[in-house]
Amino acid sequence: MENLAAHRAIALRALLRERFPSAHADLPGLADLPPSTPTTAGSRLPVQAPVTVAFSPGEIQEVVAERPGCGSALLLGELLARAEAGGRTLTLVDGKDSFDPDSFGPSLCRRMLWLRCRDAEQAMQATDLLLRDGNLPEIVLDLQLNPFPEIRSFAPNVWHRFRALSEQAGTGLLVITTSPLVVSAHRRFALRPLAGAPDWESTRNDFSERLSPVPLRQRSLRGAMQG
Amino acid sequence: MFATFHLPDFHLQAQLRLRPEWRGLPVALLEGIQGGAAGERGKSRVFQLTREARLHGVSPGMTATRAQARCPHLLLIHRQPEDEESAREALWDCTAGVSRDFEASGPGLVTLDLHGVRQDHRQLAIDRIDWLKSLGLAARAGLAENPDLAFLAARLADPVLQFNGPPGQIHERLAPLPVTVLQPLPEWLGLFQLWGIHTVGDLGALPRHELVERLGPGAGRCWDQAHGCSRRLLRLVRAPEVYQESTDLEIPTDSTEPLLFWLRRFLDRICARLTAAHLAAGSMELVLTLESSPSHRRMFRIPEPVREVEILLRILQTHLERFTAPSPVVAVALEAFPTRVVSGQANLFTRSWKDPNRLADTLARVEALLGAERMGTPRSGISHRPDSFQMHPFSLDAPPESVHLPRQVPVPGDRVPSGPPLRRFRPRRPVVVKTAVGQGCRRPDAILSGPLKGSLSAQNGPWTTSGDWWREADWQRAEWDVRHESGACYRLVLEREKWFVEGLYD
Numbered sequence: 001m002e003n004l005a006a007h008r009a010i011a012l013r014a015l016l017r018e019r020f021p022s023a024h025a026d027l028p029g030l031a032d033l034p035p036s037t038p039t040t041a042g043s044r045l046p047v048q049a050p051v052t053v054a055f056s057p058g059e060i061q062e063v064v065a066e067r068p069g070c071g072s073a074l075l076l077g078e079l080l081a082r083a084e085a086g087g088r089t090l091t092l093v094d095g096k097d098s099f100d101p102d103s104f105g106p107s108l109c110r111r112m113l114w115l116r117c118r119d120a121e122q123a124m125q126a127t128d129l130l131l132r133d134g135n136l137p138e139i140v141l142d143l144q145l146n147p148f149p150e151i152r153s154f155a156p157n158v159w160h161r162f163r164a165l166s167e168q169a170g171t172g173l174l175v176i177t178t179s180p181l182v183v184s185a186h187r188r189f190a191l192r193p194l195a196g197a198p199d200w201e202s203t204r205n206d207f208s209e210r211l212s213p214v215p216l217r218q219r220s221l222r223g224a225m226q227g
Numbered sequence: 228m229f230a231t232f233h234l235p236d237f238h239l240q241a242q243l244r245l246r247p248e249w250r251g252l253p254v255a256l257l258e259g260i261q262g263g264a265a266g267e268r269g270k271s272r273v274f275q276l277t278r279e280a281r282l283h284g285v286s287p288g289m290t291a292t293r294a295q296a297r298c299p300h301l302l303l304i305h306r307q308p309e310d311e312e313s314a315r316e317a318l319w320d321c322t323a324g325v326s327r328d329f330e331a332s333g334p335g336l337v338t339l340d341l342h343g344v345r346q347d348h349r350q351l352a353i354d355r356i357d358w359l360k361s362l363g364l365a366a367r368a369g370l371a372e373n374p375d376l377a378f379l380a381a382r383l384a385d386p387v388l389q390f391n392g393p394p395g396q397i398h399e400r401l402a403p404l405p406v407t408v409l410q411p412l413p414e415w416l417g418l419f420q421l422w423g424i425h426t427v428g429d430l431g432a433l434p435r436h437e438l439v440e441r442l443g444p445g446a447g448r449c450w451d452q453a454h455g456c457s458r459r460l461l462r463l464v465r466a467p468e469v470y471q472e473s474t475d476l477e478i479p480t481d482s483t484e485p486l487l488f489w490l491r492r493f494l495d496r497i498c499a500r501l502t503a504a505h506l507a508a509g510s511m512e513l514v515l516t517l518e519s520s521p522s523h524r525r526m527f528r529i530p531e532p533v534r535e536v537e538i539l540l541r542i543l544q545t546h547l548e549r550f551t552a553p554s555p556v557v558a559v560a561l562e563a564f565p566t567r568v569v570s571g572q573a574n575l576f577t578r579s580w581k582d583p584n585r586l587a588d589t590l591a592r593v594e595a596l597l598g599a600e601r602m603g604t605p606r607s608g609i610s611h612r613p614d615s616f617q618m619h620p621f622s623l624d625a626p627p628e629s630v631h632l633p634r635q636v637p638v639p640g641d642r643v644p645s646g647p648p649l650r651r652f653r654p655r656r657p658v659v660v661k662t663a664v665g666q667g668c669r670r671p672d673a674i675l676s677g678p679l680k681g682s683l684s685a686q687n688g689p690w691t692t693s694g695d696w697w698r699e700a701d702w703q704r705a706e707w708d709v710r711h712e713s714g715a716c717y718r719l720v721l722e723r724e725k726w727f728v729e730g731l732y733d
Contacts, residue, residue, distance in 0.1 A: 065733075068715040073648040073733035096653075100730065101605035101616045103648035109605050113621045115593060116601040126593050133589035135580045144733070145650060193714060194647075207647050 053189050053213050054082065055138045055172030060163050062175045062185040063213065065144055070191035071211045072144050072176050073103070078208055079174070080108040083138060089113060091136045095123035096145035120146040124154060127173070131162055134169030141175045148178055159184040180216070188217035228341040228348055229461075231369045232322060232355065233381035234314070237335025238306050239275040241314035244363030253280035254302045255294055274306075317362050319464070321355050327503050330374065330461040336381075338374045340461055352387045375457040382408055390455065397455035402428025409449045415442060427453045468504055470497045473560030479518050481555045483547045486515070490543050493561045494536045501565055507532035508539060509566030513546070516558035523552065530583035530623045532566045538584050539563075545588055549595035583623055590621060611694050612702055613729075614651060646708075649718060651730040660719065660726040671707050671719050671726070679717065679728055685710040689721070708732070 053063055053075060065072040076092070076099070083090035090112050092099055097116040101109050113136065117123040120143055127141050143151050163184035166173045175182050182188070194210045234240055239256045243249055257271040273289045283298035295301050311334070318337055322329045328340040341348055352368035359366040369380025370389035379401055380388045390397050404427045406419055424430050430438075431453035439447040451457035472493035480486065490513075501507060509532045515523040527542050543561075580586050594602050600618055608615040656677060663672040668689065673682045688707035695701045704722040706729075711717055716732040 068713075068731050069733055071647070071733060073650050077648050097601075098650040098653065098730070100614070100649040100651045101607075102613060103644055105644050106607050112604060114603065114605055114618075115597060117597060122596060125596055129589050129592050129596070133586055135582060135586040135589070201645065203645050
C-alpha cells in the first residue's frame with residue numbers, strides 16, 4: 001500500500017511538473033539528480049549544499065525545526081550577525097519570550113528590535129502591525145517554543161495576508177516553527193538536529209558550520225502566480 | 228481688495244467694554260496714564276469722550292477742570308494699558324481669522340489684505356463687526372482697492388462702506404471730509420489754514436506737481452489719498468505665535484471620542500499656524516486635567532517633523548487608545564513645539580526609514596499591545612546575574628540600513644560567545660532532580676517531574692556564580708549543562724536548594 005501511495009505521489013508530482021513547469025523552474029528535476037544525492041525523508045526533494053537561509057525582500061520563508069536542539073537559535077544568531085554586518089535592523093517577534101541576549105553578545109543585539117510576546121496570538125498581532133507598517137526590512141517570527149496547537153489554530157488566510165503584506169512592503173519575513181505551518185511560504189526549510197554531541201568549548205562558528213537547513217519548498221514568485 | 232476695521236475712540240472703548248455700569252454716563256478719558264500727580268489732574272486734557280459727555284458740551288482738548296465745569300457729573304478716567312491690550316488682542320484675533328496679512332495702522336485700526344479671501348467681502352466685514360460687537364467693541368469697516376482708501380472708507384462707514392468706481396467719483400465722496408483725515412504733517416496744518424484748505428476736496432483741487440514742489444513727496448501721498456489712488460504695501464504684523472490650544476470640557480469625559488474631537492480641532496488651528504509660519508511640529512505635549520487625580524502629561528517626539536493634522540492626530544489617538552485615566556477628564560490642552568522643516572538631500576550611503584512617523588506610530592501600537600518593558604533593544608545590565616539585561620527604547624535615529632562595508636567597531640562589554648545559544652524559559656521551570664555522586668560532587672542524574680522527565684547524561688558543570696552579596700536580594704547559583712535522554716541539551720540551575728530548567732540549548 002505504501003509503495004502504491006508513493007508511486008501515485010511521484011506520478012502526481014510529475015504531472016504537476018509537466019502542467020506547471022514554471023513553478024518548478026528553480027528546482028532540478030528528480031531525474032537530473034545524481035544517485036548519491038541525499039533526500040529528506042519527508043519531502044523527497046534534493047538537498048542542495050551549501051544551503052543558507054537568508055532574508056529575501058517581499059518573501060515569506062518558513063524554517064521548520066521539528067525537534068529541540070535543531071539550531072533555530074543558532075540560525076537566529078546567524079541572521080543577527082548578517083544584519084549587523086550589513087548595518088541592517090533585524091526585528092525579532094519572539095513568540096514565547098525565549099531569546100537570550102547573553103548568548104549573542106551586545107554587538108549583535110545593538111541594532112535589533114526585540115518584541116517579547118507572551119503567546120502566539122500577541123506575536124501574530126505584532127507581526128501584522130509591523131508588516132502593515134512596512135518600514136522594517138527584516139522580521140523574524142519565532143514560534144519555536146509556542147505549543148503547536150496554539151499556532152495551528154490560526155486560519156490559513158492569516159498567512160496569506162502576511163504574504164500579501166510582505167510582498168506589498170518588500171519586507172522579508174522568516175517564520176520559525178516546529179512543523180510546516182505557513183501555507184503561503186515562498187520557501188520552506190527544515191533544520192535537522194546538529195550532528196554529534198555538543199562540545200561546550202566549541203566556538204559559535206563551529207556550531208554554525210554544523211547547521212544544515214534542508215529546502216522543502218522553493219516557490220518562485222512567478223511560479224506561485226502562475227500556479 | 229483691502230479692508231480697514233476701525234474702533235472709534237479705541238482707548239475709551241477698551242475701558243467701557245469691561246465696565247458695563249458706565250454705559251449711558253458722561254465719561255471722558257484724560258490724556259496720560261493713571262498715576263500722575265494729583266495736582267496735575269485738573270490740567271489734564273480730555274482725550275476721548277462718550278456721546279453723553281458731548282451732549283453736555285464737553286469736547287476733546289478741554290482741560291479736566293473745564294470739562295467738569297461743563298458737566299458736573301462727568302466721570303473722568305485715565306487710560307488703562309491692560310484694558311487697551313485686551314481690546315487690541317480681540318481686534319487682532321478678529322482680523323487674523325480672516326487673513327493673516329494685516330497691518331496695525333494705529334490704535335483701534337487694522338487694515339487687512341483680502342486678496343485670496345473668497346468670501347463675500349461686505350458680508351465678511353459685517354460678520355466681523357458683529358463678532359466685535361459681541362465682545363463689547365463698536366467697529367466700522369471700510370473696503371477699497373487700496374489700504375489708504377479703505378482707511379478713509381472706514382472713517383466714513385456706518386458700519387460698512389465699500390468704495391467702488393472711478394477715482395473721480397471716489398474723490399467726490401471724499402471731498403467733504405476734513406483734511407486732517409489724510410494725516411498731514413503737523414507743520415502743514417497751519418499752512419493749509421493760511422491757504423484756506425480745510426477739506427479733502429480743497430487739497431485735491433491743488434495741482435499735485437506744485438504741491439510736491441512746495442511741501443515735498445509726503446504731500447504727494449496726501450494728494451494721492453485724496454484722489455483715492457495711493458499705492459503702498461502693508462506693514463504686516465506678525466503676532467508672536469503660540470502653538471497651544473486648550474479647553475475645559477463642559478461634561479467630564481472618560482471616553483476617547485470627545486477628546487479626539489477636541490484634539491482634531493486643536494490640531495487644525497495649530498497646523499494652520501505652523502503652515503503659515505513655514506514650520507513643523509517637532510514635538511507635542513498633551514495635558515489631560517483629571518477630575519480627582521494629578522494631570523496626565525505626555526510629551527510626544529515627532530521623528531520627522533510634520534504639520535499634517537492626520538499624522539499628528541494618529542500619534543495622539545494611539546496614545547489615548549491605551550491610556551486609562553483614573554478619573555474623568557475635565558480639561559484638555561495641547562501644545563506643539565515648532566521646528567524648521569528638514570529638507571535636504573539624503574545621505575548617499577545610508578537609507579532612511581520609509582516613513583519614520585508611521586514607524587513611530589506602529590511601535591507605539593506594538594508597545595500598547597505588549598507593554599513598554601517588552602519591546603526595544605536589549606543592552607547588558609550592570610549585574611553579572613544571568614538574564615539581567617535591560618530593555619532600551621528602540622532608536623529611530625539609527626537608519627534601517629547602511630550601504631557600506633561591514634564595520635568592526637568594538638562594543639564595550641562585548642565578548643565572543645561560545646557554545647550553542649540558549650533559548651530561555653521565562654519563567655524558568657521548577658523541576659525535581661535526582662542527583663548522583665560523581666567526580667567529587669553531586670551531579671544531576673535525572674529529572675523526576677514535569678514534561679521534561681527523563682534521565683540525564685553528559686553533565687557539564689557545576690558553574691557557580693554569585694553576586695549582590697551586599698544586598699538582601701543576593702544570589703548564588705550553580706549551573707549544569709545536561710543532555711536529556713531525548714537528545715536535547717538543557718541548562719539546569721540549582722539556586723537556594725531548588726532546581727530549575729532555565730533553558731534549552733538550540
